Amino acid sequence: MKRIAILILIALISQAVFAQTDVTSSSELVLQISTLPELKFAFTQNYTFPFMQGDSPLTEGNNINLALTGEITPITLNVNAKAVWTPIAFLQFSAGGLIGTGWNIGDDLTGIGLNTNVGDASVRDGGAFDGIHYKALIGGTFQFDLAAIFPGEWNHVVFQTYHEINYMGYSRASANQPWFYESDSGENMNGFSYYGNLVIGYQMPLFLNMVAFLAEANLNMYDTPGRTAWGDDLIRWTFSGILSFDITRQFSAAVLVQFRTLRNFTEETKDLYYQNRVLKTDDKLRLEFFRVAAALTYKF
Numbered sequence: 001m002k003r004i005a006i007l008i009l010i011a012l013i014s015q016a017v018f019a020q021t022d023v024t025s026s027s028e029l030v031l032q033i034s035t036l037p038e039l040k041f042a043f044t045q046n047y048t049f050p051f052m053q054g055d056s057p058l059t060e061g062n063n064i065n066l067a068l069t070g071e072i073t074p075i076t077l078n079v080n081a082k083a084v085w086t087p088i089a090f091l092q093f094s095a096g097g098l099i100g101t102g103w104n105i106g107d108d109l110t111g112i113g114l115n116t117n118v119g120d121a122s123v124r125d126g127g128a129f130d131g132i133h134y135k136a137l138i139g140g141t142f143q144f145d146l147a148a149i150f151p152g153e154w155n156h157v158v159f160q161t162y163h164e165i166n167y168m169g170y171s172r173a174s175a176n177q178p179w180f181y182e183s184d185s186g187e188n189m190n191g192f193s194y195y196g197n198l199v200i201g202y203q204m205p206l207f208l209n210m211v212a213f214l215a216e217a218n219l220n221m222y223d224t225p226g227r228t229a230w231g232d233d234l235i236r237w238t239f240s241g242i243l244s245f246d247i248t249r250q251f252s253a254a255v256l257v258q259f260r261t262l263r264n265f266t267e268e269t270k271d272l273y274y275q276n277r278v279l280k281t282d283d284k285l286r287l288e289f290f291r292v293a294a295a296l297t298y299k300f
Contacts, residue, residue, distance in 0.1 A: 023049040027300050034293035037109065037183070044069040051085065057148075058089045075111030076102035076182050078133075084141075089148070092141040094164075099135075102181065103128035112170070115178040115186035117273040122186055126179075131172035133181050139164035139195075156203035158212075163196040165221075176224050178275075187232070187274060191222030201242070210244035214256070231263040231279040238290065252297045258290040 025047050032040040045068045053062045064085050071078040082096030102111025104124065112133060113126025139162060146157040169190040170179040180186040194217070201212025216238040220227075227233055238260045245253045264286055265277040 031296045042071040094139045097136045110180040135168045137166035160199045194219040209246045212242040214240040230277045237261040256293045260290040
């Protein structure tokens with residue numbers, strides 16, 4: 001009875017808070033595809049309500065946005081939530097989490113599983129739904145639009161940078177045990193990581209409504225013995241050229257052409273289990289074509 005009373009009290013308080021604010025909600029469906037064997041379908045429900053709004057142009061739009069998303073791919077199922085607080089027009093703070101699981105299709109598509117070393121080769125250890133993938137994050141965004149200083153529909157030169165610290169894990173993995181998720185390289189480990197990005201773009205009141213450049217950085221922050229030998233301490237970069245299209249008021253599409261950095265290993269170790277590879281000392285990284293990706297979004 002005590003738990004029921006607490007739940008009722010929370011529900012009443014929540015109802016009172018939302019009743020006193022101008023809460024808005026929206027939904028969107030997103031389909032992501034690429035030239036790799038990748039496919040993701042996501043549904044997001046957004047709730048936005050005013051919070052600490054002021055009278056100045058920098059604070060009049062202050063709000064908190066809560067996004068609840070369900071994702072499904074041919075090999076994984078994820079649910080995540082993210083809250084974003086905008087205390088001033090050019091700054092945002094975010095926190096969120098994700099939980100998911102997966103299954104495998106043949107030998108090539110790995111939804112989830114441990115990456116084990118058998119005969120100096122990567123062997124997947126895992127079956128359908130035999131573990132949970134989880135993630136918690138905090139982050140911050142700084143953003144700027146030239147049109148805020150020089151108003152005009154042709155003056156939207158936009159800049160945004162986002163930085164995040166997250167903790168990812170796989171319930172079956174022990175300390176320093178690598179694992180796969182969504183057919184990646186299988187070099188994940190339970191621990192903290194850094195993710196950051198930088199976007200510079202130009203928005204136009206046209207069918208082609210934005211042209212942008214995106215740079216993304218990932219860095220593993222956990223301390224694995226000997227990790228410098230195979231370059232696990234290096235930042236992994238992805239660079240994207242983006243074209244965004246407004247097809248209708250509700251339907252939009254974005255196309256990305258992406259390149260990424262890969263590590264160069266010595267000739268005698270490049271085919272070994274990844275932790276037994278040795279990074280070249282004079283030429284550690286190379287830039288290669290990654291993929292062409294597209295995202296189709298319907299908002300309602």
